[in-house]
Amino acid sequence: MIMEGRQRVVIENMQPMLDCGKYPIKRAVGETVTVEAGIFADGHDSIVASLLYKKQAKSVWQTVGMTELGNDRWQAGFAVSETGIYEYTIKAWIDHFKAWQRDIEKKFNAGQDIGVDLLIGARHITQASNRAAGEAAQTLLEFARSIENKENQQRAFQLAMDPLLVNLMEQYPDQELASRYAYTLKVKVERSRALFSAWYELFPRSANPQGKHGTFTDVEKLLPEIADMGFNVLYLPPIHPIGISNRKGKNNSIKAKADDPGSPWAIGSPKGGHKSIHPKLGTLADFKKLVKKAQKYNLEIALDLAYQCSPDHPWVTEHPDWFRWRPDGTVQYAENPPKKYQDILPINFETPDWQALWQELKSVVDYWIEQGVTIFRVDNPHTKPFLFWEWMIKKVRDEHPDVIFLAEAFTRPAVMYRLAKIGFTQSYTYFTWRNTTHDFVEYMTELTQLPVREYFRPNFWPNTPDILPQHLQFDHISIFLIRFLLAATLSSNYGIYGPAFELCEKKGLPGREEYANSEKYEIRKWNRNQSKNIKKTIKQVNHIRNNYEAFQQTNNLHFIPTGNDQLLAFIKTGTTKNINMMVVINMDPHYRQSGFVEMPIGDLEIEESNPYMVHDLVSDEKYIWQGSRNYIELGHETVPAHIFRIYPRLPSEEDFDYYM
């Protein structure tokens, strides 16, 4: 027989919940967790439900009263203000006093005698008085005595409905038979950079303006420009010694020439492995200086974490067990038959020595954290075991909760989502291959729906050193603007690989989505001052992103119809200051497009009969609109987008400050 069979309230199907509570949902500091559950009991008694939450280490729960939404679904929310793990669950109980109040009101209004009922109510109140103390207990007792006095039922009834009594009864509920949800769930709270970031990727070895092998000092000199464009993360491909055996030449050719620098992802040489720095980039001291200097420009350095080795990596000789060996005594290189990648050795995670391997891999992260790095862009995490990532990320974050991991997993959706669920902070996405308005409505709906929105934070990249998409190779400069605007306004996390992107580099290998003369295999000399560039728009949009919190989150997105497939329009709602933004993008790089946006004026608290204002922060034009349907027209030769701040009513004189 069960211990307590009198817990009559059922709490079921609590949301959000991932894998029955095995994995936490995610939030950034300042965000809210909205919890829903089915809560009900047998019969017709009144129910009270409380959402409980606390930081994991604390022992006392905070409580928030839940509200019924209808159909036995209840809801409440709490804001998270610190990084770390919060726990939450639900408690609910029958409130006999509340049901009693509801019932005597009906009886009294129907003119029935409520003498005996008043005695019952006085009992409830006396019991609450026993649970209370001091003044509250005394006040409750007085209520009970006055209500018991049934000579004047009218008066007793009024007392029974007294707001002070209601309030006191709510403070001292009878929770003896309260039910508790079967699971205590977790939310992992990260710093705000997890949710809002603008990444700039560059190859340090191409940072020298004369085309010599670049150094960390050359990168330092670029910081002002990158910061001026408004980025806040500077991501560097691997900075370690590069292998010599089977080194790749220009354009991924199999034979390298003597002066070819090799791919930075072929990590390791006799000069060191994942904890060493390529000598031509500089010293550890130079690197630390760069990290410090970047901080002054509000830029964080993100390092590449690529767990793979060149055949010359020290691990190959020190830990031969961590690799696969072929029956002919050679080490197994990476393959995708019939293709061979002989400059790269995959790590054998099935090695019996896996525990030492895991520790060493984690120590790489620990090492760079010690040097001041707090963000890691992880190369191909989907080719290493999930259990490893789950363990490693948790361990690192237990000591360093501010560390951010971006997963570069261009693979199947289930695998992408799993990596996010087990710990990665942000994820690369299919953004690069989404083209039409329909594509974006569909994809953003997938990303912002339950349960994906609770744990998967997209990071949108219009290009990467590995991907120069077809549309960037053949179209006008306006396509660079369009792709940039899409990435930077649809997603609060985005990044570009520069300077290829802002300089509108479009030369690809014929028929492929690869850059010609890719920096992966050679040093490029860039003219950062060329006239063909989109830096001004990048700076302007990053400025808007930094100033309006509607762009600092991703799930606050609502598409709106325009009647024209070439015009993508959406609202981003503000949460703290209630400032809503609307973006309209002309998806057509070749022609001017027009349409009518259908504003959800009800949701925007705009009155049908009143004019309101939208202010385009790109062009600085202001428009007076009325009602839901409004004309939009966008060219393809200037910036092909409106980024409107929406003013739900016209400014009056006293609003002067607000509207400035």
Added chain:
Amino acid sequence: MIMEGRQRVVIENMQPMLDCGKYPIKRAVGETVTVEAGIFADGHDSIVASLLYKKQAKSVWQTVGMTELGNDRWQAGFAVSETGIYEYTIKAWIDHFKAWQRDIEKKFNAGQDIGVDLLIGARHITQASNRAAGEAAQTLLEFARSIENKENQQRAFQLAMDPLLVNLMEQYPDQELASRYAYTLKVKVERSRALFSAWYELFPRSANPQGKHGTFTDVEKLLPEIADMGFNVLYLPPIHPIGISNRKGKNNSIKAKADDPGSPWAIGSPKGGHKSIHPKLGTLADFKKLVKKAQKYNLEIALDLAYQCSPDHPWVTEHPDWFRWRPDGTVQYAENPPKKYQDILPINFETPDWQALWQELKSVVDYWIEQGVTIFRVDNPHTKPFLFWEWMIKKVRDEHPDVIFLAEAFTRPAVMYRLAKIGFTQSYTYFTWRNTTHDFVEYMTELTQLPVREYFRPNFWPNTPDILPQHLQFDHISIFLIRFLLAATLSSNYGIYGPAFELCEKKGLPGREEYANSEKYEIRKWNRNQSKNIKKTIKQVNHIRNNYEAFQQTNNLHFIPTGNDQLLAFIKTGTTKNINMMVVINMDPHYRQSGFVEMPIGDLEIEESNPYMVHDLVSDEKYIWQGSRNYIELGHETVPAHIFRIYPRLPSEEDFDYYM
């Protein structure tokens, strides 16, 4: 650090799963459990997945190989052949041999040297040989040796692809690093009556043809007629002594006359309570004789389980703690303020003596099981605690797995579904209040979708002693036919309250959904031989239900368009014999209706270019159709429905037997 970090396969989101495995899904004997899960690993190795299942008491798992559906979803199924609990889970692992085969095929076809690869393959095969024994081990060893012999790569490659080798390697896989799903789930398998039943409800006290107080012996005399109509469950309202205090009179009047029999649901008098029989119905021996006799007619007796008491019930004096007492010393009767139900006392499940109460309530069920009862229709289960039902039903079914409980919970969806989830076999539904074609498409979609379909078995009732819906009060006899046809063909479980239903009794209380002169409060004399009745159609449709297994389940339903809102059409697919049925019902009781059904000929394995036949089992007419779009016309004066058996091709001479 975790114990084994080398389990590389992820198994997630296994379906069906209820409340993280807390509750079992349900099946009837002979049904199939189809299991799906997301299964994938890091990298590009080949995966093998097995569905494991067994009876709970057994120790050895049965296995079924799973198939990939695409997008990393895998599927497999197993049939359940015995009542009781089955368990199921999933195991999956990397198959290096399979990946090796895939890769050398690509290399060989690209003309590459596969000498070293052959040695690697031979290693895999030798290891499998070590896991095997006897002849299999020997054969594998021979394969390994021949493949190692790389002098003739062409020959070695062919051997590596040999189906015998593939088969042996599948039999002796390397499961050392296999992953197992985090949960072992359960399916509760019940006898087939849980899924397929036709209920007939009658008041035994109205069973006497002369209008005297009926007896069990009178009921016995009705068995042939009820069995002839094709029913298989005979459900009797409470058969216990009826209270005298505050007894209700005719039409629920507050004052009963001396000869008013009272409501059978006001259980208990000085003559006994829930384990006693109303003296006017007969003795326990008479009851047991009825149960036996009914069995001969393939009818099971279902008893009403109404856990409530009249003020005269022995429990009130023997266990005053099981009731609520008011401060004036009176016992608390049922209320829905301002309404009072003074003939009924609810049980106080919050009593400190709840454990004794639960045992006594369960003993009522045990008692009637001893007398031969195997089906209980439970009155208002939603007014008693969920924990009680969960405990009670589980306890009873542990000893008597064949016992069926039907929940009469006309309440909110969440509560209805919860009762089904925690143990009730079948449930009353909102069928009675669904009217239009749109209503039924929507409601059946809700009932047959995941996860509801896995645990909620609807039982459709066109009427009950409590409900004479508006449509039955005002319409033609055809509405009785329509409502019957809907109930009996949409749902494999259905019931009618007779003889009111088959005699088309339509007299209600003005403006209410209640029968005038309800049998709940008086004895009715019925003329079972009156000409106005729908017995012939009931018999015919029950005969079809008994003969075609497509009607013996509910989730095999697919609506098809007719282009006319008044024509509801749907397919019921057959599973074991592959005989598919189509039902078309004219929802309009007043007019003839026509339309075009859109047959899903692809799903029905009908060829576009070939004629096929539909045979209406109601009218015995046969139609030759071709293609998807076919004309349908139904009157309102005859039986307003087609029940077609679909023959996907025209009969030829050799099909003679098949088409008879």
